[in-house]
Amino acid sequence: MQQHTDALILQVVAAVPAGRVASYGQIARLAGLGRAARRVAAALRRANSQPPPPWHRVLRSDGRLGLPVGSAGWHEQIQRLRSEGVAVIDGRVDLRQYLWSGGDGDQSDRDDLDSLLWRLQE
DNA sequence: AGCCCGGCTTTAT
DNA sequence: AATAAAGCCGGGC
Secondary structure: OHHHHHHHHHHHHHOOOOOOEEEHHHHHHHOOOOOOHHHHHHHHHHOOOOOOOOHHHEEOOOOEOOOOOOOHHHHHHHHHHHHOOOOEOOOEEOHHHHEOOOOOOOOHHHHHHHHHHHHHHO
């Protein structure tokens, strides 16, 4: 049941390229879940898939992390992002610069996104 | 059915 | 720019 949607969510998250980030809401839409942003969060929290999904590339719509400030996960997420070259300043990421295919950066990601959506379409 | 609770989002102060 | 209040969508009880 939820298994299916969870898997779907994880696939979309897995499609976010390293060095880029996406918002919960964005993932939800791409997965065809409408505004179920919180559902995405739930899926990530419970995610126990074998190669763990790049959960750290998912942020809130304002560029701040979803996890409680100062928590272990919060620190870990920042560390992971930085190791991918994403600047985290004061617990925040500049979405205008790192958001995945949201604005108008390089469109090189676009192809990946489209092909992914087609594959998920069935 | 009804209520509460989330790694959220948007809108209004 | 920061905070508060209302939405939204599923899940668990």
